[in-house]
Amino acid sequence: MAQTVRLAVLPGDGIGPEVVAEGLKVLDVVAGDLDLVVERTEYDLGARRWHATGETLPDSALEEIRGHDAILLGAVGDPSVPSGVLERGLLLRLRFALDHYVNLRPSRLLSGVASPLADPGEVDLVVVREGTEGPYTGNGGALRVGTPHEVATEVSVNTAFGVERVVRDAFARAQERPRRRLTLVHKHNVLTYAGDLWRRTVDAVAAEFPDVSTDYLHVDAATIFLVTDPSRFDVVVTDNLFGDIVTDLAAAVTGGIGLAASGNVNPTREAPSMFEPVHGSAPDIAGTGRADPTAAVLSVALLLEHLGHPQASERVVGAVAEDLRRRAGGSPRTTSQVGDAVAAALA
Amino acid sequence: MAQTVRLAVLPGDGIGPEVVAEGLKVLDVVAGDLDLVVERTEYDLGARRWHATGETLPDSALEEIRGHDAILLGAVGDPSVPSGVLERGLLLRLRFALDHYVNLRPSRLLSGVASPLADPGEVDLVVVREGTEGPYTGNGGALRVGTPHEVATEVSVNTAFGVERVVRDAFARAQERPRRRLTLVHKHNVLTYAGDLWRRTVDAVAAEFPDVSTDYLHVDAATIFLVTDPSRFDVVVTDNLFGDIVTDLAAAVTGGIGLAASGNVNPTREAPSMFEPVHGSAPDIAGTGRADPTAAVLSVALLLEHLGHPQASERVVGAVAEDLRRRAGGSPRTTSQVGDAVAAALA
Numbered sequence: 001m002a003q004t005v006r007l008a009v010l011p012g013d014g015i016g017p018e019v020v021a022e023g024l025k026v027l028d029v030v031a032g033d034l035d036l037v038v039e040r041t042e043y044d045l046g047a048r049r050w051h052a053t054g055e056t057l058p059d060s061a062l063e064e065i066r067g068h069d070a071i072l073l074g075a076v077g078d079p080s081v082p083s084g085v086l087e088r089g090l091l092l093r094l095r096f097a098l099d100h101y102v103n104l105r106p107s108r109l110l111s112g113v114a115s116p117l118a119d120p121g122e123v124d125l126v127v128v129r130e131g132t133e134g135p136y137t138g139n140g141g142a143l144r145v146g147t148p149h150e151v152a153t154e155v156s157v158n159t160a161f162g163v164e165r166v167v168r169d170a171f172a173r174a175q176e177r178p179r180r181r182l183t184l185v186h187k188h189n190v191l192t193y194a195g196d197l198w199r200r201t202v203d204a205v206a207a208e209f210p211d212v213s214t215d216y217l218h219v220d221a222a223t224i225f226l227v228t229d230p231s232r233f234d235v236v237v238t239d240n241l242f243g244d245i246v247t248d249l250a251a252a253v254t255g256g257i258g259l260a261a262s263g264n265v266n267p268t269r270e271a272p273s274m275f276e277p278v279h280g281s282a283p284d285i286a287g288t289g290r291a292d293p294t295a296a297v298l299s300v301a302l303l304l305e306h307l308g309h310p311q312a313s314e315r316v317v318g319a320v321a322e323d324l325r326r327r328a329g330g331s332p333r334t335t336s337q338v339g340d341a342v343a344a345a346l347a
Numbered sequence: 348m349a350q351t352v353r354l355a356v357l358p359g360d361g362i363g364p365e366v367v368a369e370g371l372k373v374l375d376v377v378a379g380d381l382d383l384v385v386e387r388t389e390y391d392l393g394a395r396r397w398h399a400t401g402e403t404l405p406d407s408a409l410e411e412i413r414g415h416d417a418i419l420l421g422a423v424g425d426p427s428v429p430s431g432v433l434e435r436g437l438l439l440r441l442r443f444a445l446d447h448y449v450n451l452r453p454s455r456l457l458s459g460v461a462s463p464l465a466d467p468g469e470v471d472l473v474v475v476r477e478g479t480e481g482p483y484t485g486n487g488g489a490l491r492v493g494t495p496h497e498v499a500t501e502v503s504v505n506t507a508f509g510v511e512r513v514v515r516d517a518f519a520r521a522q523e524r525p526r527r528r529l530t531l532v533h534k535h536n537v538l539t540y541a542g543d544l545w546r547r548t549v550d551a552v553a554a555e556f557p558d559v560s561t562d563y564l565h566v567d568a569a570t571i572f573l574v575t576d577p578s579r580f581d582v583v584v585t586d587n588l589f590g591d592i593v594t595d596l597a598a599a600v601t602g603g604i605g606l607a608a609s610g611n612v613n614p615t616r617e618a619p620s621m622f623e624p625v626h627g628s629a630p631d632i633a634g635t636g637r638a639d640p641t642a643a644v645l646s647v648a649l650l651l652e653h654l655g656h657p658q659a660s661e662r663v664v665g666a667v668a669e670d671l672r673r674r675a676g677g678s679p680r681t682t683s684q685v686g687d688a689v690a691a692a693l694a
């Protein structure tokens with residue numbers, strides 16, 4: 001019997017709609033094979049909507065989206081909108097409201113893909129970035145704005161509840177991988193209150209996973225190792241802001257954010273998880289057909305895995321890998337040519 | 348007539364004393380040529396002192412140090428001391444008490460030095476990292492520690508006063524360089540209060556420096572460009588934490604933190620500035636003679652420039668560059684062999 005998946009599609013801004021279209025193209029091929037019925041609802045959210053109505057994410061849309069099984073998002077943000085309005089009001093609102101506490105960001109150096117590193121070695125790491133706390137909560141404020149006495153604060157909020165659940169998730173993922181290694185990335189010698197909580201939590205949860213080895217790196221040192229010895233990393237667990245930084249760097253090292261997929265996962269399944277490329281809306285190349293949809297396609301692979309189809313997910317990754325090998329050194333292709341090629345490789 | 352410089356020397360922990368000794372060796376050679384009398388006072392601060400007396404930086408030592416013209420510091424921190432005790436109580440206390448608001452970190456890819464990047468291009472950038480605010484203030488706290496209801500916060504504090512002075516310093520430095528380009532690195536789409544203050548400040552100060560061009564990068568994007576196109580950077584201005592991260596990465600890209608020097612500068616000269624390698628105390632290699640003292644020697648070059656001897660400073664950089672070219676591909680040398688070679692190149 002066919003499984004029905006209710007998918008909320010949020011193409012968003014800039015190149016978002018272009019890459020999402022290719023992700024859906026690939027999803028359609030796989031869905032056909034799996035006897036999966038994908039019921040899509042598209043939501044017009046982002047810069048256009050904000051300019052037209054002043055809305056970022058109306059409560060009614062959030063509640064509708066909540067009724068879906070999963071979300072596919074393109075990218076959010078446009079220079080015509082004041083900074084933070086769409087990021088905080090739409091993207092982060094979704095992550096927080098749907099309790100996406102596991103922001104999952106794998107980085108694998110696929111063969112045929114050029115790394116900016118002279119000698120990258122084999123890179124296959126996953127960053128488990130906390131998604132609902134840290135400096136991303138919007139806590140803080142500003143006083144005497146615009147005067148010489150202005151004070152602006154940003155508050156990083158970290159709770160035992162929030163840290164423990166994401167650390168436990170990271171350990172569980174590490175346990176499933178051949179190397180079974182977990183690295184905590186923080187800056188506990190300066191951010192002593194939060195760092196202490198993260199360290200104690202990793203130590204405590206480690207006792208439940210005796211077969212997973214752990215180590216620790218300050219975030220500054222982690223960026224060094226990501227360029228001098230990226231193969232040392234297996235699973236990384238870190239806070240929301242450090243995770244933002246190290247995942248862009250990890251993506252760069254493994255071929256660029258054009259290839260980097262992510263899942264904003266709520267492991268309790270009490271709300272839909274959301275899959276999105278790590279890259280932004282890239283307004284400078286929107287409409288030119290130059291956006292690489294690979295990250296969106298790989299986000300569909302993460303979505304398939306989350307929906308309980310690990311083999312289909314691996315097939316998509318395999319098709320992408322095959323396409324990357326073939327296109328290595330070739331002339332650039334358009335967004336839809338890449339999507340077509342992956343879809344063809346699957347068929 | 349001979350100029351007298353009162354130098355406070357804080358060798359610190361781990362490899363700190365080893366690399367400082369080589370820095371002083373080089374300083375002695377240059378001082379002889381300049382008719383500079385360097386009066387050194389050595390301060391025993393760091394892990395040993397803390398274990399012996401429980402002190403990190405006694406008020407009396409701080410006041411004595413304040414009476415000097417400059418400070419040379421090795422490295423601070425040891426695993427035998429709880430995390431943060433020496434960092435906050437000694438290193439950051441010095442930076443804050445002596446108002447080192449310009450944390451100056453140049454990264455130049457010298458010829459003969461191997462970069463982990465396949466195609467680094469010409470890299471010559473300076474990061475002006477704010478040194479007395481941001482998430483480094485120690486603001487924040489923890490509640491219900493050790494219980495499932497623990498909450499730990501870290502507060503980033505940013506003031507118009509603090510941001511403006513460091514931004515102005517960065518513009519002035521950019522104006523003196525051939526490319527005259529300043530990049531603000533922040534994360535204003537998420538950290539909207541602080542990001543807004545930084546952006547408005549850069550925009551306002553830019554009016555005073557019409558010949559300096561400015562641009563902006565989110566910190567995550569900055570890490571990408573540091574590995575895909577590092578030559579795009581000239582002067583970078585950023586907050587204390589982002590500066591910590593991007594300077595380690597910039598160092599890695601230009602040959603490693605073994606070569607990265609820094610100055611904690613108080614441009615008002617109301618208190619002594621402090622020069623130190625970017626690397627840490629590296630307790631794992633302390634005592635083995637394997638520490639590279641180049642960063643300490645280059646910190647001495649920054650010290651000489653600060654003391655008003657730009658030509659002597661350039662001579663030290665030149666001697667280091669010559670030594671790096673000679674040792675390229677050669678077998679590893681000990682800490683003191685490197686210091687000897689640079690001193691010989693100067694003589």
Ligand SMILES: CC(C)[C@H](C(=O)O)[C@@H](O)C(=O)O
Nearest residue numbers: 077087091244278536537567
């Ligand atoms: C757009 C921005 C708010 C977002 C983030 O910082 O999380 C992006 O950089 C990402 O990594 O998904």
Ligand SMILES: CC(C)[C@H](C(=O)O)[C@@H](O)C(=O)O
Nearest residue numbers: 189190220424434438591625
């Ligand atoms: C040791 C630590 C407190 C320090 C910092 O974070 O500033 C170091 O990493 C540096 O960059 O000088």
